[in-house]
Amino acid sequence: MKRSVNFAAVLAALLLMLPAGTLPAKGQGEAKALNFALSGNPDTLDPHKTAGTLTFQTLKSVYDTLVEPDQSEKLVPALAERWEVSADGLTWTFSLRQGVLFHNGDRLTAKDVKATFERIKAKETASPKANEFAAISGIQIPNDAMVVIKLSQPYAPFLATLASGWGAILPKSLIDSGHDFAAKPVGTGPFKLVEWVRDSRIVLEKNPGYWLKGAPKLEKVIMNIIPERAVQVQGLLSGQIDAVEFVDKDDLKILEANPEVKVDKQLTALILVMGINCSNPILQDLRVRQALNYAVDKQQVLDVAYGGGKVIGTFMDVSNAFYKDFTGLYPYNPEKAKSLLQEAGVPKEASFDLVLPQNYELHVKAGQLIQEMLTRVGLNVKIKLVDWPTWLSEVYKAAKYDLTVVGHTGKLDPDGTLAGYGKKDRYVRWENPRAADLITQAAKTVGGENRKKLYDEALELMAREVPFVYLGSSYRYVAFRKSVVDFRMTPKLDTFDFRWTELK
């Protein structure tokens, strides 16, 4: 140990100051390869075994669905060229597109569709989305090009389910042989998976036989897995990265100062909320929950933590056709919050755990802002950081928390957002039989106007009884190099659609 000031320790201390992670070296001769920054690893590449956004963002390029949303959110033909639904809403008939090939050379037939939906419904698949396919009571295939799906009861969100990432169609031959879809996806999509190197990159290569003529335009898409924001931004500035899908507002100034970079601002379909555990003896008092809503300056939280956005007053994203404005109910009013808390007789020593998923930095930041706002009206709130799996099991499943901040991703159909609320099994533990009933009813109601009325009432109940502090839908800043043309995102689902993208 002589003369050995422990330089390793000092160095370690200094290293903490630097962001981790390195940039990929830009390959030679890959002019038509798009270098994209992805913020993390997908948990699996099997579309039927996860609810993870990163998986669907990757698989949108590898798989197709029977129908898909276009840029205006209308559901349009994809693998199904046409479809018909019977008057009672129970029989759906799809005519498949002809001449579509899987990446392994198989021709797409009705058998593949049937095998796919049976796989999703199978117990051993344990698909987190299986409930969305539960209404299917039988699948008939009169010929190779036609699929007839029977439902046990009308299910309004059916088409939206088929259009979502978890409705991806897999080849029957590989399903039967027990292929490892989690690591090696095989679909009909515009790109084939070349390799997935964990924590490094996912490489996709053009499918030259893609059914949509003229697409895709890129030869290759390289999704570089870069968790560190600062590294993503540096990569974009230096040209090693062509596009970053989610840029922090605080980074905009640097990006906009660079003439080679352009930034797109879009409103997300996120429903950002602070969930309130209504089974907590103090929080089950409506007045306390109202006080929480008055105490939080939602616009401020959106602006500072989420890069701006639009405030919502109920559990629906602001651009949704089913959204109704209730923001006037509980405007920011700390004085009112204080008097409500006094009226409810919240004891001084009462303390609430604000549990935050620590890998979602934006929620952690929002949580710190909210904690300060709640402290100002006299509440004692303690922040507890947990990792994401713990959040899912302790908060989302077991409801062992008082308050939490999280974002619910958009769904193509409102039932995807609302199903289950009003019943005790949702993580906010809010019980309202009327709301639960309305939501169940609405899922069975086919036909826009009647459905909307049911949702209007359910959303009003959620707005008045506030099992959440509704924050808003945030903006998303997508940044590209100037050379990137026509990069699209699938509305609501927030997946990447590289079919139209070009590099100029």
Next chain:
Amino acid sequence: MRGRRSGKTLFILAIFFLAILGAAALAAPWIAPHNPTAQDLSRRFSPPGRQFFLGSDDFGRDLLSRIIFGSRSALLVGIVAVSIATLLGTIVGLAAGLAPGAVDNLLMLFMDSLLSFPTVLLAITVVSLLGYGLAQVMLAIGVIYSPVFARLVRAETLAIKTEEYVEASRSLGSPLVKIVFRHILPNLAGKVIVQGSVTFALTVVIEASLSYLGLGTQPPTPSWGLMLKDARNYLVQAPWMALYPGLILALTVLCFNIIGDTLSERLNPKLR
């Protein structure tokens, strides 16, 4: 000769720096210019200046106040963790050194297996099992560093117990307890203190690392590691957010190491 003198100057400087840091930690509520958790969202990312001496962070909180309050977490973790490690290590080390071979082997096997894991990895495992938080971090670090002390104490005990004056005392019928407290412990103290100051430096880094990973100090309580974690997203816009907490952390670690080094030179006759 010159090396020795500049070493002494460094030693005094290090003591001086740590004394100031300790005083600042104790007097934090009185000397910090602002409330370390008070947010001022209209003054986010203020550069160092008159309002905020070292600048403000992404919540508009005063960096200087957060560094001052952050020294509390750092030093508290150091003191508690090193105490746990010393206590646990000394007990095990004494037992191993005095007990018959089989017990000795068993105890040291356990301690060595603890040593074989990378410290940060082990700390993360312990904290994930016990839950995130400062108390858990202190306990984890304390347990993880106890083998270092155990080995040191055992080796010294083995050497001291064969010294003639100990043999003499024993043959005069002194009980074991008396031998331990009168002869063994006092002779160990110096080396344990040296080891303690080096370990202290390491605990400060591990506390910062764990907080950086979100496992240690929970926000909004200030901690240097947490400050660096926040800062890494703003290296370009607000470099001061990383610079000052990082400098203080590095200096603190350096000072503890200088002290440990100087002491070990003084106490080791072979180097004198």
